Amino acid sequence: MSAAIDYDAFRAEVRAFAETRCPPEIRAVVATYRKLSRKVWYPWQRILFEHGWGAPGWPKRYGGTGWDLKQRHIFDEVMAECDCPPQYHHGLRHIGPVIIEYGSEEQKQRFLPGILSGEDWWCQGYSEPGAGSDLASLRTAARREGDEYVVEGQKTWTSHAHEADWMYTLVRTSKEAKKQQGISLLLIPLNAPGISIRPIRTIDGWHHVNEVFLDNVRVPVANRVGEEGSGWTYGKFLLERERLGGANVAPALRNLERTRELLARELGGEAQRLKRAMLEERLLLAEAELRGAQALGQEAIAAVMEGRPLGLLPSVLKLGTSVTFQHVAEVALDAVGERLAPRFRPTDAAGPNAEAPGIEWVQNYMYSRVRTIYGGSSEVQKNVIAKQLFGS
Amino acid sequence: MPFTATPIVGGDAFDQACRIGQEADRQLALIDDPAGQLACLRRHWDSLAGLGWLAVAMPEEAGGAGGTLSDLAALTGGAGRGGLPLPIAAACGVIPYLLADQPALLPGMAEGQHRIAFIPADAAVDEAADVPQLTPDGKLTGAVVGIESPPDPTHLLLVLGGAEPVLLLLPAGIPGISARHTLRIDGRPAADWRFTGLAVEPGWILGRGEAVARRAAEARDLGALLTCVEAVSAAGALLEQTIDYLLNRVQFGVPLASHQALRHRVAEMYVEYENLRGLVLQALRAAGAGEGMPWRDIAFAKLRLGEAGRFIAQSSIQCHGGMGMTEALPAIRLARRIMMAEFEFGDRTFHAQRLLDAARRAA
Ligand SMILES: Cc1cc2nc3c(=O)[nH]c(=O)nc-3n(C[C@H](O)[C@H](O)[C@H](O)COP(=O)(O)OP(=O)(O)OC[C@H]3O[C@@H](n4cnc5c(N)ncnc54)[C@H](O)[C@@H]3O)c2cc1C
Numbered sequence: 245m246s247a248a249i250d251y252d253a254f255r256a257e258v259r260a261f262a263e264t265r266c267p268p269e270i271r272a273v274v275a276t277y278r279k280l281s282r283k284v285w286y287p288w289q290r291i292l293f294e295h296g297w298g299a300p301g302w303p304k305r306y307g308g309t310g311w312d313l314k315q316r317h318i319f320d321e322v323m324a325e326c327d328c329p330p331q332y333h334h335g336l337r338h339i340g341p342v343i344i345e346y347g348s349e350e351q352k353q354r355f356l357p358g359i360l361s362g363e364d365w366w367c368q369g370y371s372e373p374g375a376g377s378d379l380a381s382l383r384t385a386a387r388r389e390g391d392e393y394v395v396e397g398q399k400t401w402t403s404h405a406h407e408a409d410w411m412y413t414l415v416r417t418s419k420e421a422k423k424q425q426g427i428s429l430l431l432i433p434l435n436a437p438g439i440s441i442r443p444i445r446t447i448d449g450w451h452h453v454n455e456v457f458l459d460n461v462r463v464p465v466a467n468r469v470g471e472e473g474s475g476w477t478y479g480k481f482l483l484e485r486e487r488l489g490g491a492n493v494a495p496a497l498r499n500l501e502r503t504r505e506l507l508a509r510e511l512g513g514e515a516q517r518l519k520r521a522m523l524e525e526r527l528l529l530a531e532a533e534l535r536g537a538q539a540l541g542q543e544a545i546a547a548v549m550e551g552r553p554l555g556l557l558p559s560v561l562k563l564g565t566s567v568t569f570q571h572v573a574e575v576a577l578d579a580v581g582e583r584l585a586p587r588f589r590p591t592d593a594a595g596p597n598a599e600a601p602g603i604e605w606v607q608n609y610m611y612s613r614v615r616t617i618y619g620g621s622s623e624v625q626k627n628v629i630a631k632q633l634f635g636s
Numbered sequence: 637m638p639f640t641a642t643p644i645v646g647g648d649a650f651d652q653a654c655r656i657g658q659e660a661d662r663q664l665a666l667i668d669d670p671a672g673q674l675a676c677l678r679r680h681w682d683s684l685a686g687l688g689w690l691a692v693a694m695p696e697e698a699g700g701a702g703g704t705l706s707d708l709a710a711l712t713g714g715a716g717r718g719g720l721p722l723p724i725a726a727a728c729g730v731i732p733y734l735l736a737d738q739p740a741l742l743p744g745m746a747e748g749q750h751r752i753a754f755i756p757a758d759a760a761v762d763e764a765a766d767v768p769q770l771t772p773d774g775k776l777t778g779a780v781v782g783i784e785s786p787p788d789p790t791h792l793l794l795v796l797g798g799a800e801p802v803l804l805l806l807p808a809g810i811p812g813i814s815a816r817h818t819l820r821i822d823g824r825p826a827a828d829w830r831f832t833g834l835a836v837e838p839g840w841i842l843g844r845g846e847a848v849a850r851r852a853a854e855a856r857d858l859g860a861l862l863t864c865v866e867a868v869s870a871a872g873a874l875l876e877q878t879i880d881y882l883l884n885r886v887q888f889g890v891p892l893a894s895h896q897a898l899r900h901r902v903a904e905m906y907v908e909y910e911n912l913r914g915l916v917l918q919a920l921r922a923a924g925a926g927e928g929m930p931w932r933d934i935a936f937a938k939l940r941l942g943e944a945g946r947f948i949a950q951s952s953i954q955c956h957g958g959m960g961m962t963e964a965l966p967a968i969r970l971a972r973r974i975m976m977a978e979f980e981f982g983d984r985t986f987h988a989q990r991l992l993d994a995a996r997r998a999a
Contacts (some may be wrong), residue, residue: 393986532936
């Protein structure tokens with residue numbers, strides 16, 4: 245089947261589309277590390293949607309492209325190379341596929357079109373103050389009352405909750421069973437009475453994440469995905485699907501290219517010759533690592549397409565590329581730090597220095613720290629790898 | 637089931653090379669004196685010549701097996717896993733590549749009687765004045781050090797740099813050449829060579845000019861690639877053996893493998909190993925697919941070998957505690973080999989410089 249696909253022609257088609265159809269002002273946001281918000285994402289999703297490319301990872305029957313894994317990978321790669329925003333993932337990559345796999349017919353009709361067109365914006369309510377790496381210990385409780393659940397508890401680190409319409413949420417529906425078994429997945433509208441959202445200010449000064457308080461929020465039972473008590477399985481399905489996220493090294497390589505240009509620009513003078521050489525060497529080491537990861541990413545995609553097990557590749561990719569991304573961000577910081585780090589304060593997010601030329605490199609460095617924390621922290625990945633390597 | 641490494645190129649040749657490597661390593665560990673070790677290496681050299689290893693990449697017209705890069709990778713990979721302290725990359729790959737247009741020499745090489753040490757133009761010297769060169773009246777002078785070699789070398793293959801590069805094949809044991817033979821820290825034979833005004837006979841000169849420099853650079857990249865294959869393979873075995881050691885060594889009443897600090901160190905070794913494996917595999921594919929050597933892929937791989945290889949070797953030594961400081965375990969002999977591999981066919985700074993130069997030129 246896949247032998248019939250001309251991947252080179254496909255790549256060229258995607259590139260032509262990206263270059264002609266993605267508005268320059270949107271690409272500029274990506275290229276200059278400005279904040280990607282719903283305001284930026286939505287028009288781009290709309291363009292993709294109208295072209296029939298709204299959901300590269302979905303089956304055709306639900307409005308997806310029906311592309312194979314390699315095509316999807318090429319699409320992601322070319323988008324990164326052209327500075328197009330990566331598609332907003334919470335609907336398209338996370339809850340959408342779960343609804344497609346486990347949702348009821350009504351849920352599919354109600355939720356999939358809004359995700360596809362970008363009309364509905366989703367966020368992920370998993371983490372809680374007491375449940376991070378050990379997510380299964382979550383305590384936000386949903387008590388059944390007739391056709392409704394009454395939800396009581398708190399989520400935290402909820403990215404985009406402040407601009408989202410819906411939160412797919414893991415809640416505890418039973419305290420009896422093993423802790424993984426008492427969890428259910430609810431789709432909760434964020435305008436429901438009893439929900440309050442409070443911003444969390446992160447070290448980079450931007451508003452990414454929130455605390456979400458749920459005070460006796462009434463959610464129709466019809467908004468539960470799949471079976472009661474099976475939420476953990478659906479959550480894992482979602483993570484499984486995202487396991488190849490680390491295979492797309494293109495954004496990191498693009499970031500590295502931009503950093504190399506920064507060095508040439510910032511450190512072009514004779515007095516900075518040695519400094520530039522030192523930083524270029526660090527960048528080169530990072531590039532070597534990223535190229536290794538890129539080769540492994542291709543191996544992973546081939547494995548999936550040929551039905552072979554992925555083994556530890558996803559953990560290796562996540563662990564490796566997250567650290568390398570941070571190294572690149574450190575090189576950029578070292579290039580501009582003397583000039584810009586002292587002018588960067590969290591309170592400056594919208595303040596006088598927010599527009600200082602190049603200040604985004606400091607912000608980017610600060611924010612890059614999260615890469616080894618979320619999506620399975622480095623330590624958790626190492627536990628996973630070691631368990632497999634040692635056989636227990 | 638604990639981890640077992642997958643070969644980059646597996647198969648019978650890989651298994652055979654691995655078996656011979658392990659056997660040689662075992663035997664060598666029981667011999668104390670260098671002369672006895674050298675004799676043992678010579679026996680293994682003769683037997684692998686008998687098995688046809690040295691002819692693997694030689695053209696069929698010249699009596700070789702006409703094998704591909706993949707066949708070479710199987711051999712070097714197997715030898716790396718087994719810890720065979722012989723210069724397989726040079727003997728099976730680099731030197732036949734440089735002498736491919738010398739059909740008269742190939743049979744002697746294939747059978748193992750011509751045992752050639754290769755001295756590249758940028759071979760190490762103690763003093764800048766020692767760089768080998770031809771005087772205007774055709775005499776060879778200079779002194780190179782730490783040249784990896786087969787046991788009892790019979791010939792020297794030299795590339796002389798300078799305005800007009802020269803490729804030169806000389807008999808090793810003649811007046812005007814003196815040698816000091818040693819065994820390196822990874823157990824491989826090596827020698828320092830001094831040339832004291834040796835009159836070069838016209839028949840020794842195999843080539844001159846830009847073509848020699850180009851071919852020598854390609855040969856170096858081939859050597860770097862095969863060395864990477866060998867080292868990745870050694871690193872896979874080293875990981876296995878480190879894991880095995882940690883599972884069996886008990887301290888504080890529990891196996892060391894139960895301590896998260898060590899488990900995480902091993903996980904880091906694995907990530908480095910995988911990343912390096914990915915790069916080497918990609919370079920190997922690129923080299924097999926196209927014309928000429930994909931120098932950029934190879935340079936990235938060799939650069940990473942410097943970084944990742946050393947990290948893996950050092951971590952393994954650390955995980956073994958005091959035993960890591962001894963020669964007693966095969967694991968530590970592998971670690972030493974991986975550390976040495978960095979310095980063959982261009983060390984990490986050499987390959988980094990090439991890549992940095994190219995990036996600057998592109999900018
Ligand atoms: C910017 C940002 C955005 C996020 N977005 C979302 C979101 O949209 N939705 C959502 O649900 N969550 C989100 N998260 C939460 C994220 O998934 C968690 O931060 C992550 O799971 C880690 O949990 P924690 O913060 O509680 O750290 P902890 O689990 O408390 O970990 C603290 C430290 O201990 C280490 N550690 C933990 N367990 C072990 C162990 N067994 N062995 C060794 N070391 C260990 C960790 O690696 C870490 O270094 C976000 C987080 C951030 C910072």
